[in-house]
Structure formats: structure tokens, C-alpha cells
Amino acid sequence: MELQFFKYQGTGNDFVIIDNRQGRFPKNDTQLVAHLCDRRFGVGADGLILLENDPSTDFKMVYFNADGAEGSMCGNGGRCLVAFAHFLGVIGNETTFNAVDGLHHATIDGDMVKLKMVDVAEVREKPNYSFLDTGSPHHVQLVEDLEHFNVPKEGAKLRYGIYGKPGSNINFVEQSTDDTFQVRTYERGVENETLSCGTGVTAVAIAMHQSGKTESKVVKVKTPGGNLTISFEQQDDAYTNVFLQGPAIQVFKGVISC
Ligand SMILES: N[C@H](CCC[C@H](N)C(=O)O)C(=O)O
Incomplete structure (x- = not known):
């Protein structure tokens, strides 16, 4: 199988990003995700992110840690995925998208991405x-x-x-x-x-x-x-x-x- 990928970084937190709007990426293949993130045997990244279609927002973010397991929210990854969606023409300079922790709003200004994070009720x-x-x-x-x-x-x-x-x-x-x-x-x-x-x-x-x-x-x-x-x-x-x-x-x- 051949996979097209993009490599992004947000303040040095780096990600393999794949356009999965066709739904072809084998998401349960933990070993494949870990392989793609491996810095010696694969592409190399701290995590892998899929951009997918979402019925009610601009797109859906699916995030995996470098060990191949689906992770919780990733802030730098979210910012990189917004830049990628903008690059693909999926969004303009503003977006709302879905992620594992709910809806996120974001704005883009050149290379800068400002991402709304979840509310924090307890420290x-x-x-x-x-x-x-x-x-x-x-x-x-x-x-x-x-x-x-x-x-x-x-x-x-x-x-x-x-x-x-x-x-x-x-x-x-x-x-x-x-x-x-x-x-x-x-x-x-x-x-x-x-x-x-x-x-x-x-x-x-x-x-x-x-x-x-x-x-x-x-x-x-x-x-x-x-x-x-x-x-x-x-x-x-x-x-x-x-x-x-x-x-x-x-x-x-x-x-x-x-
Ligand atoms: N690098 C990410 C965090 C990934 C979270 C992950 N390591 C986990 O807790 O599953 C960030 O920019 O927010």
C-alpha cells in the first residue's frame, strides 16, 4: 500500500497528517501508526492525525500518539490540522471542527493558528x-x-x-x-x-x-x-x-x- 502524507510542526511538536476524507486509512492498525511515527523506520513524528469528514462541522480530527494508540486532545496537533485544512481549501480563515473532546473554533492569520480549547472546571x-x-x-x-x-x-x-x-x-x-x-x-x-x-x-x-x-x-x-x-x-x-x-x-x- 502507498500512503500520501504531510508533515507539519507546531513549535517543534511534529505530526504526520493524512487526508482521510475517503475513509481508506486503516485506523485500527496500531502497528502501522507506530511505524509511520517511528523516526528511524518510518516518517517520524510525535503523533499522527487524520483529517476526516464530519456531518455537522468543517472536519473531524482523529489523533494518535506515536505509540499508535488513539490519544486524547492534542493542542499543537489541532493547530497543525487547521493549517492543513486551510492548505487543502476545506476551510477559509476561520473554522469549527470536531475532536475527541468536542467542538473547537479556530482562526488563521498567516502561519499563526489560534485554537479554542475546552473549558476547565477544576484545577x-x-x-x-x-x-x-x-x-x-x-x-x-x-x-x-x-x-x-x-x-x-x-x-x-x-x-x-x-x-x-x-x-x-x-x-x-x-x-x-x-x-x-x-x-x-x-x-x-x-x-x-x-x-x-x-x-x-x-x-x-x-x-x-x-x-x-x-x-x-x-x-x-x-x-x-x-x-x-x-x-x-x-x-x-x-x-x-x-x-x-x-x-x-x-x-x-x-x-x-x-
Ligand atoms: N502534544 C499534544 C498532547 C498530546 C496528548 C497525548 N500525549 C496524550 O495525553 O494522550 C498537545 O500539543 O497538546
């Missing part, structure tokens, strides 16, 4: 960390000297230690200024550090606001792969109108035989 605050769900589960923990922190090792320890088999993504954070944070993320499903995680930086922004580290409702995050901006409104413990904004870029396209 669980523990003495050393926060836990919240921004479409995917996220552990948020402040550390010192983030640059030299062993993210793969400490991330794996917490991912399996606290959260067990279902797991969580683990974000390590260092505050830079009143409204700016540096973040490195260990991603479940990749089981390693990625260069950026969209639902992760969104979780960081909300957790830092909830714990009083920032009063700003527009939070800037620096990841190893680039910069993202998160904005939101807040009432009591609930966060609404949550937006994630940053670049989403097509890197190359190709055909892989598998």
Missing part, C-alpha cells in the same frame, strides 16, 4: 504540583534550573508513579517574568520529552494563574521548540474562552510504502 492543587485536564491530562510542577532538569527521567517517574497505567503528561515549569513561563513536557504516548505540548502549556498557564503565580489572563510560554500564547477568562475556579496561539507549519509531503 486540583497539591502541595508540590497541580493536575488538570485541558483535553488531555496534565501534571504541572515548578522546578529550579529547568534547562538542566532531567525531564525524561523525572517525567517517566511521575507518569508511572502517580498516574499508573492510564498515565498523564508531565509539565515542568520555571517562571521567567510576571506573565512568562518556560516549560518542558514529558508526553505520555510518546513516553519521552517532546519539544512542545499545546494542551500542556495551556494547563501550565491555567495552573499558574490558579495558584497566584501570575495575575495575567494572557500568558506567554517558552518551550524548547518555540513560543506560544495562552489567553482565558476566569470565574471562581472555572476557566472559559481558553485560547492557544502559535505557529503551525507544513514541513514536507511525501508518499510512503507500507
Whole structure:
């Protein structure tokens, strides 16, 4: 079988994207998805995304982690898929699409995609960390000297230690200024550090606001792969109108035989 694919990246979080509007992609073939995401034997990516038809919105997003299993929401992947739908001519500069965690609205301005994320009703605050769900589960923990922190090792320890088999993504954070944070993320499903995680930086922004580290409702995050901006409104413990904004870029396209 030959498969046409596109490769996108959003702040260094990279994805194989396939136009599956004809419905031909074998979605249950976990090994095939893992193979396409393999950086040595396949194309190489943190995840694989299918663009599919949706009866009530512009398109449907189906996301798989690099291990081949269908994942929860992916913020950077969602932004990349919006750029891809725009590239295909499926949408103009604005869209509403369906994903595993519900409807998402997004706007495009050049390479920049601004994606509306799910509302967050609860931030669980523990003495050393926060836990919240921004479409995917996220552990948020402040550390010192983030640059030299062993993210793969400490991330794996917490991912399996606290959260067990279902797991969580683990974000390590260092505050830079009143409204700016540096973040490195260990991603479940990749089981390693990625260069950026969209639902992760969104979780960081909300957790830092909830714990009083920032009063700003527009939070800037620096990841190893680039910069993202998160904005939101807040009432009591609930966060609404949550937006994630940053670049989403097509890197190359190709055909892989598998
Ligand atoms: N990289 C993604 C998160 C993927 C979530 C996945 N690792 C899981 O929890 O299943 C993002 O930009 O939001």
C-alpha cells in the first residue's frame, strides 16, 4: 500500500497528517501508526492525525500518539490540522471542527493558528504540583534550573508513579517574568520529552494563574521548540474562552510504502 502524507510542526511538536476524507486509512492498525511515527523506520513524528469528514462541522480530527494508540486532545496537533485544512481549501480563515473532546473554533492569520480549547472546571492543587485536564491530562510542577532538569527521567517517574497505567503528561515549569513561563513536557504516548505540548502549556498557564503565580489572563510560554500564547477568562475556579496561539507549519509531503 502507498500512503500520501504531510508533515507539519507546531513549535517543534511534529505530526504526520493524512487526508482521510475517503475513509481508506486503516485506523485500527496500531502497528502501522507506530511505524509511520517511528523516526528511524518510518516518517517520524510525535503523533499522527487524520483529517476526516464530519456531518455537522468543517472536519473531524482523529489523533494518535506515536505509540499508535488513539490519544486524547492534542493542542499543537489541532493547530497543525487547521493549517492543513486551510492548505487543502476545506476551510477559509476561520473554522469549527470536531475532536475527541468536542467542538473547537479556530482562526488563521498567516502561519499563526489560534485554537479554542475546552473549558476547565477544576484545577486540583497539591502541595508540590497541580493536575488538570485541558483535553488531555496534565501534571504541572515548578522546578529550579529547568534547562538542566532531567525531564525524561523525572517525567517517566511521575507518569508511572502517580498516574499508573492510564498515565498523564508531565509539565515542568520555571517562571521567567510576571506573565512568562518556560516549560518542558514529558508526553505520555510518546513516553519521552517532546519539544512542545499545546494542551500542556495551556494547563501550565491555567495552573499558574490558579495558584497566584501570575495575575495575567494572557500568558506567554517558552518551550524548547518555540513560543506560544495562552489567553482565558476566569470565574471562581472555572476557566472559559481558553485560547492557544502559535505557529503551525507544513514541513514536507511525501508518499510512503507500507
Ligand atoms: N502534544 C499534544 C498532547 C498530546 C496528548 C497525548 N500525549 C496524550 O495525553 O494522550 C498537545 O500539543 O497538546
